[in-house]
Amino acid sequence: MGTQEDLDVIFHPKTVAVVGAPRKRPEGWPGIFGSICDYGYAGRLYPINPGAPEVEGIRAYPDLVSVPEPIDLVIISVPASAVPAALRDCIASGNRNVHIFTAGFKETGEEEGLRLHREIETIAREGGLNVIGPNCMGVFIPRQRLVTWIGAPEKSGPVAFISQSGGHAQDFTNFCARLGINFSTVISFGNALTLDSTDFLEYLADDPDTKIITMYLEGVKDGRRLLELVSQVNPTKPVIILKAGLTKAGTKAVASHTGSLAGGERMWDAFFKKSGAVQAHSLEEMAFLTLAFRHLGTTEGPRVAVIGHGGGIAVSAADACSRAGLEMPPFTPKAAKELRSFIPAGGNIIRNPIDAMPIFRDMETFQRMIDLVSSQPQIDMLIISLSLDWLYGLDKGRQIQKVTDYLSGPVGNDLHGKPFVASWRTHRNNPAIREVGCRLEKQLLESGVPVYRGFEQASMTLARWARYHQFLHARGLK
Amino acid sequence: MGTQEDLDVIFHPKTVAVVGAPRKRPEGWPGIFGSICDYGYAGRLYPINPGAPEVEGIRAYPDLVSVPEPIDLVIISVPASAVPAALRDCIASGNRNVHIFTAGFKETGEEEGLRLHREIETIAREGGLNVIGPNCMGVFIPRQRLVTWIGAPEKSGPVAFISQSGGHAQDFTNFCARLGINFSTVISFGNALTLDSTDFLEYLADDPDTKIITMYLEGVKDGRRLLELVSQVNPTKPVIILKAGLTKAGTKAVASHTGSLAGGERMWDAFFKKSGAVQAHSLEEMAFLTLAFRHLGTTEGPRVAVIGHGGGIAVSAADACSRAGLEMPPFTPKAAKELRSFIPAGGNIIRNPIDAMPIFRDMETFQRMIDLVSSQPQIDMLIISLSLDWLYGLDKGRQIQKVTDYLSGPVGNDLHGKPFVASWRTHRNNPAIREVGCRLEKQLLESGVPVYRGFEQASMTLARWARYHQFLHARGLK
Numbered sequence: 001m002g003t004q005e006d007l008d009v010i011f012h013p014k015t016v017a018v019v020g021a022p023r024k025r026p027e028g029w030p031g032i033f034g035s036i037c038d039y040g041y042a043g044r045l046y047p048i049n050p051g052a053p054e055v056e057g058i059r060a061y062p063d064l065v066s067v068p069e070p071i072d073l074v075i076i077s078v079p080a081s082a083v084p085a086a087l088r089d090c091i092a093s094g095n096r097n098v099h100i101f102t103a104g105f106k107e108t109g110e111e112e113g114l115r116l117h118r119e120i121e122t123i124a125r126e127g128g129l130n131v132i133g134p135n136c137m138g139v140f141i142p143r144q145r146l147v148t149w150i151g152a153p154e155k156s157g158p159v160a161f162i163s164q165s166g167g168h169a170q171d172f173t174n175f176c177a178r179l180g181i182n183f184s185t186v187i188s189f190g191n192a193l194t195l196d197s198t199d200f201l202e203y204l205a206d207d208p209d210t211k212i213i214t215m216y217l218e219g220v221k222d223g224r225r226l227l228e229l230v231s232q233v234n235p236t237k238p239v240i241i242l243k244a245g246l247t248k249a250g251t252k253a254v255a256s257h258t259g260s261l262a263g264g265e266r267m268w269d270a271f272f273k274k275s276g277a278v279q280a281h282s283l284e285e286m287a288f289l290t291l292a293f294r295h296l297g298t299t300e301g302p303r304v305a306v307i308g309h310g311g312g313i314a315v316s317a318a319d320a321c322s323r324a325g326l327e328m329p330p331f332t333p334k335a336a337k338e339l340r341s342f343i344p345a346g347g348n349i350i351r352n353p354i355d356a357m358p359i360f361r362d363m364e365t366f367q368r369m370i371d372l373v374s375s376q377p378q379i380d381m382l383i384i385s386l387s388l389d390w391l392y393g394l395d396k397g398r399q400i401q402k403v404t405d406y407l408s409g410p411v412g413n414d415l416h417g418k419p420f421v422a423s424w425r426t427h428r429n430n431p432a433i434r435e436v437g438c439r440l441e442k443q444l445l446e447s448g449v450p451v452y453r454g455f456e457q458a459s460m461t462l463a464r465w466a467r468y469h470q471f472l473h474a475r476g477l478k
Numbered sequence: 479m480g481t482q483e484d485l486d487v488i489f490h491p492k493t494v495a496v497v498g499a500p501r502k503r504p505e506g507w508p509g510i511f512g513s514i515c516d517y518g519y520a521g522r523l524y525p526i527n528p529g530a531p532e533v534e535g536i537r538a539y540p541d542l543v544s545v546p547e548p549i550d551l552v553i554i555s556v557p558a559s560a561v562p563a564a565l566r567d568c569i570a571s572g573n574r575n576v577h578i579f580t581a582g583f584k585e586t587g588e589e590e591g592l593r594l595h596r597e598i599e600t601i602a603r604e605g606g607l608n609v610i611g612p613n614c615m616g617v618f619i620p621r622q623r624l625v626t627w628i629g630a631p632e633k634s635g636p637v638a639f640i641s642q643s644g645g646h647a648q649d650f651t652n653f654c655a656r657l658g659i660n661f662s663t664v665i666s667f668g669n670a671l672t673l674d675s676t677d678f679l680e681y682l683a684d685d686p687d688t689k690i691i692t693m694y695l696e697g698v699k700d701g702r703r704l705l706e707l708v709s710q711v712n713p714t715k716p717v718i719i720l721k722a723g724l725t726k727a728g729t730k731a732v733a734s735h736t737g738s739l740a741g742g743e744r745m746w747d748a749f750f751k752k753s754g755a756v757q758a759h760s761l762e763e764m765a766f767l768t769l770a771f772r773h774l775g776t777t778e779g780p781r782v783a784v785i786g787h788g789g790g791i792a793v794s795a796a797d798a799c800s801r802a803g804l805e806m807p808p809f810t811p812k813a814a815k816e817l818r819s820f821i822p823a824g825g826n827i828i829r830n831p832i833d834a835m836p837i838f839r840d841m842e843t844f845q846r847m848i849d850l851v852s853s854q855p856q857i858d859m860l861i862i863s864l865s866l867d868w869l870y871g872l873d874k875g876r877q878i879q880k881v882t883d884y885l886s887g888p889v890g891n892d893l894h895g896k897p898f899v900a901s902w903r904t905h906r907n908n909p910a911i912r913e914v915g916c917r918l919e920k921q922l923l924e925s926g927v928p929v930y931r932g933f934e935q936a937s938m939t940l941a942r943w944a945r946y947h948q949f950l951h952a953r954g955l956k
Binding site: 028029079080103104107108110113135150151153163164165166167168170171172174175177178216218244245246247248249250252253254256257258281282283284310311312313314315316317318319320321322323327328330345346347349351352353355361387389390393394395425427428429430454455456 | 506507557558581582585586588591628629631641642643644645646648649650652653655656694696722723724725726727728730731732734735736759760761762788789790791792793794795796797798799800801805806808823824825827829830831833839865867868871872873903905906907908932933934
């Protein structure tokens with residue numbers, strides 16, 4: 001069997017064994033085995049512990065050889081010094097798919113860790129094992145109800161996450177769940193003893209449940225293969241990558257964390273330019289980007305119109321969009337004249353960005369504005385900017401609800417096929433306004449509208465999303 | 479009387495008149511006059527309205543000439559076409575200090591607006607008026623209970639804000655109030671007909687109530703004077719500036735907003751380098767910077783130690799600090815050995831950043847860590863990084879409370895005089911954890927500890943705060 005067929009087994013595991021499932025839950029955390037039980041794993045679960053007849057009420061076995069059926073995924077959670085013996089037990093029992101949770105190998109940079117690393121590498125290579133890890137959280141597969149940590153989101157979705165960090169696997173999936181984004185397959189693979197990001201990427205390229213691929217990479221063993229794979233996958237399944245260790249301090253931290261070689265910044269710049277992959281600089285940025293790719297169609301270019309209220313904030317919006325790489329074309333004299341016919345001059349600015357208080361007082365005017373701006377051929381997409389402090393002051397939130405209801409659905413009739421995102425902000429220390437903001441956010445997200453807090457998020461995200469589509473257009477890839 | 483003496487009157491106004499105070503409050507907003515009443519202005523207030531005997535229960539006068547005493551600040555809130563007559567009334571009544579709220583002048587870029595601009599400019603110059611505005615919100619002086627908008631913070635504090643935008647004056651002071659930062663004097667000055675940012679800066683330089691000066695600038699009339707003033711003030715009162723319109727789209731938006739010339743990016747780069755002023759790129763950044771300057775003492779250099787838990791997040795921290803311009807020196811072999819004596823090897827990283835779970839389980843270990851790291855001569859300051867999702871999982875927040883209590887006070891005994899900030903984050907969709915985070919934030923802020931959400935905020939802020947102090951050191955200015 002090849003690696004890809006093995007990965008198909010790993011990502012649809014009907015049987016899981018945990019070597020080192022403890023008799024009792026550790027203090028302050030359910031542990032790997034407890035977490036798997038609590039999340040309600042859908043397959044058959046085997047605790048391996050020579051000193052316990054059962055664990056969490058499930059019959060335990062002294063070793064893998066004693067288990068009466070083949071194990072699709074063996075999870076090893078014993079001290080580092082006991083990992084070699086556990087791997088030999090995998091080989092003896094004919095179980096080739098292994099996740100090593102245990103840390104304390106090459107990432108320590110210390111002699112004993114390096115020795116153990118060499119030992120398990122030899123065992124794994126000679127025994128033909130597929131190893132996820134060591135020093136990682138392994139797989140999270142919502143559809144199989146399999147996860148090794150607490151607090152994971154409940155739902156499945158079309159996004160995959162290949163993460164060298166277990167903490168990031170938890171944080172990113174949780175943060176995305178708040179944005180209504182869910183996952184098909186999540187892999188935390190740590191030191192990458194045998195299986196590397198490229199193996200997972202190759203699998204996910206053909207996985208029908210996965211439409212968007214996100215990655216957190218500290219190092220990669222075969223850069224050329226990564227470039228080839230990403231270039232090939234990216235046009236149909238956008239690949240969004242947070243590459244860590246691009247700074248001097250980051251490179252050192254990467255070595256301490258997963259013992260990886262981070263690679264130089266210039267090399268990675270070239271990688272992103274060549275492959276067209278979307279670069280993120282933090283988990284949060286990656287989540288905001290995923291949100292855009294999840295809900296927006298496509299775009300012809302980076303030309304945006306910003307529609308909102310407030311002069312200073314319009315200037316901030318223009319600066320933020322410009323810095324992010326978006327263009328803000330002016331309206332034609334004809335369009336400006338039409339705008340002036342229903343937006344009075346005093347205190348309103350009908351250039352781009354638009355600062356027009358009247359549209360927020362009357363929904364018909366709002367609709368007319370969206371319709372007119374969207375119809376402009378030199379505008380590719382819209383940012384609707386909502387100043388909640390001011391809108392709330394009007395009528396305690398009723399107008400905000402009207403705007404939200406319109407943006408959640410009917411707006412589609414006025415957009416002339418153009419994509420849009422919403423951006424909201426509140427600065428007042430008023431819990432009622434923040435509450436209204438969170439409700440607005442929830443309703444828009446549930447309606448498939450990307451919504452962001454402030455212009456930095458909105459403009460950064462739209463700019464990179466647009467650049468992705470421009471890349472594909474320029475190369476005739478769509 | 480010179481401008482500076484006039485400004486002293488404007489900023490301590492015992493009498494205020496509002497020309498155009500409406501008989502009835504406008505819909506959905508109390509209006510300028512209503513806002514002044516609602517906030518509870520401490521001086522004597524005169525509504526000017528020829529058609530009303532009283533406004534909001536206060537005796538009204540038909541014009542300024544009829545008012546029985548001198549007015550320290552006249553606020554003009556009539557249609558643009560009526561502003562020239564109102565200014566002539568100021569001159570006739572001997573009242574020279576004027577805030578013009580009204581918009582519709584040169585910022586429109588349209589013929590009538592430009593003509594009116596020239597007209598009021600001539601009247602103001604010839605009459606020797608001190609004009610704040612037009613097209614702005616004027617002054618907000620908490621100690622005099624004077625403000626022209628709703629929802630302003632209640633307290634006074636040591637920060638001043640000179641803002642060309644009225645919306646930003648509201649948003650920034652509100653956002654700062656959430657961080658426990660309050661204001662001595664806030665000025666929104668719009669089109670800057672006669673009084674410009676430099677006039678206000680000169681006044682605030684000697685204002686005993688002001689310790690930190692923040693500015694939002696779209697344009698400036700006398701760049702050389704600004705450079706001289708900022709260079710002179712900055713060493714004793716840090717000057718933090720958000721300069722808008724540094725991009726192509728931003729420059730255009732600035733022209734539409736306050737009719738200002740934004741100036742080129744290169745010129746402003748040189749300005750910041752020469753003056754040592756602290757640059758912010760958004761209102762939020764400016765608030766985070768103000769928070770650091772408000773509470774932190776000084777620093778020898780930009781060398782930071784990060785103390786937290788989690789391998790991936792440690793890498794993110796290293797990248798964020800490095801990108802921001804902070805250095806992360808390694809610990810000496812002696813210090814590393816001592817760290818290893820109480821932090822076990824497995825799963826913990828005792829390089830910089832430190833990833834050490836045990837310190838969050840036991841306060842004595844936490845204290846020992848802070849003490850040891852702070853005592854290192856190559857470390858200038860600390861970031862304490864708190865992963866609330868994980869900490870909350872331990873015991874539903876009791877440990878977080880212990881850490882918060884320690885960081886709110888006793889930590890001072892272990893810091894060897896080094897400054898520190900806290901950084902927290904939660905990614906889980908758990909309202910209880912967010913609630914705990916907000917409590918932590920509140921308690922730390924009330925204890926004078928700068929606390930940030932995530933590393934981008936914390937590292938950006940510390941880096942620029944440190945650069946300010948390095949600038950002063952390098953020039954022998956402290």
